[in-house]
Amino acid sequence: MRLLHTSDWHLGQHFMGKTRQAEHQAFCTWLIEQVREHDVQVVLVAGDIFDTGSPPSYAREQYNHFVVALRDTGCQLVVLGGNHDSVAMLGESRTLLAQLGTRVIPGVGVHLQDQLLLLAGADGQPAALLCAIPFIRPRDVLRSEAGQSAVDKQLSLQQAIHGHYQALHELALARRTELGAALPIIATGHLTTVGASASESVREIYVGALEAFPTSSFPAADYIALGHIHRPQKVGGLEHIRYSGSPIPLSFDEARQQKEVLLVDVGEGGLREVRALPVPRFQALQSIRGSLKTLPAALADAAIDGTPEHPVWLEVQVEGDDYLSDLQVRIAALCEGLPVEVLRIRRARGTAVASLQAEQSTLDELTPEQVFEQRLLGETFEPDQAQRLHGLYNQVLADLRDESA
Known part of the structure; x- marks a missing residue:
């Protein structure tokens, strides 16, 4: 199965008073072309599809047009909520978009199994299991306790997020056994990891809580598709844990970065190849x-x-x-x-x-x-x-x- 990993689109962003609408439209058109050219079965957006929780109408329209255009290619779409996205706003259309081959995970829900998705390959048969984990808010996994220091809160949140990843990964292992096939397991996340290199446009997710998530706390997934950091990079030099980065520069210190999306090939043996597709610069x-x-x-x-x-x-x-x-x-x-x-x-x-x-x-x-x-x-x-x-x-x-x- 071939998956395209992207994140941090920030549709609707205003940059120093300038709209990014034309750039985002050019990117969406280019991305559809890549899906067709490279025979992609799944497009995965790892958080921050929008720049704010109340995006302008043209940004919502761009999002909807992309969903429809991607459906015409036969490709599946998975959209995860990020820290910039509104859980309620993303979730309001998820039932409708499901009819168009799009699965939306706006936030951490009550039922863990809702975050475990079965992805189909080119032949329509089960090809991978996806632990679809969006941005995790402290209230999703923790109950506040009186008297906790900032360090205690950091540790508690880190442990809670680790526990969430492990529980969902165990659910994926059980599902794989039930299916009787050696399906690869893919996980996602929208957070800062230890050692990740950020840019000035990346606003901190947690304050007085989790600053960075240790790489060792991720489960043993075959590929981990991350969002939130706008600079494309391997985490800790590991081939299978990646930030795709944002598709357009979102701050001036990103101006020299080569933006990219990632083509990820997985099979019964796990991860086969990760290949970067350079994104053209649509605005100098x-x-x-x-x-x-x-x-x-x-x-x-x-x-x-x-x-x-x-x-x-x-x-x-x-x-x-x-x-x-x-x-x-x-x-x-x-x-x-x-x-x-x-x-x-x-x-x-x-x-x-x-x-x-x-x-x-x-x-x-x-x-x-x-x-x-x-x-x-x-x-x-x-x-x-x-x-x-x-x-x-x-x-x-x-x-x-x-x-x-």
Whole structure:
């Protein structure tokens, strides 16, 4: 059986006031082409199909169109909820989408067996068992206890998630025995693992709880398809535990990454091959750095990738100690006539200047996280202070999402 592993689409994302709708549409079209070309039987989206729990209507429409287009290929689709996804919103259409060959696991439910899926191969016969584990919220597996320290909460949550994985894996083993076939077992997850390399667009899942899940705590599955980290990578150098990463850059520090999806071949002997398919870049995105003297050359180099119709989106990091109140005006003058659009200006020493585009954006165009981020850009913090503020803010948002889920 051939499975295509992808994650972290973040449909509906606004990036410095810019919509990603065209990029996501181009990616979905490209992905359907890959499914046909490579004879894929299952597409697995390992969490964060949407950027927020209340995505805009065009993002929901993109999602629905993809489901229909994929059905026409004969390929199965499995969608897992991520920390950005609303359990209620994803779950509201799962019965309907099941009629179109799509199985949605929005969150950890009451019945464990609902997360064990039987996947069919090209011949329509059982080909693999999938332990379909979405993002696990602490309330899904834990009861809060008074007097627990932050360390105790971390350990309790880690043990609870480990227990959930093991219980579902044991259920898969029993099901395999019942079927009387040496079916490979695939597991999923939407979380941070120890040693994973993240990017600035990855917001922490747990605050004061689980920071990273040990690789050794995963069950002995043949392949583990992970989401949440946007940089594609093997976990601990292991071939069978992978993050596919996001299909488009979701922050400027991802601009140089080669985005990819993963073709995974499994059979009765377990994992056979994992092959990366590079995702084309649908929108030029760059981060450049230099002084006001060297920036003209850097801007000219960046402009090579742009056209008047599709300018390069830029982050400009300005080196130099002198504070210039007209820095934005100067950068705008340097960019005049070039097919570039500056979305953010930063001082290389760490004090950021509000982006040109963000000032023209309305609050309706920005997510709460982006508003908070832009507010922090005007301040100077020590790294640990900024991280703590991000953590506290993310915890408030997570609590609010849990209440509305």
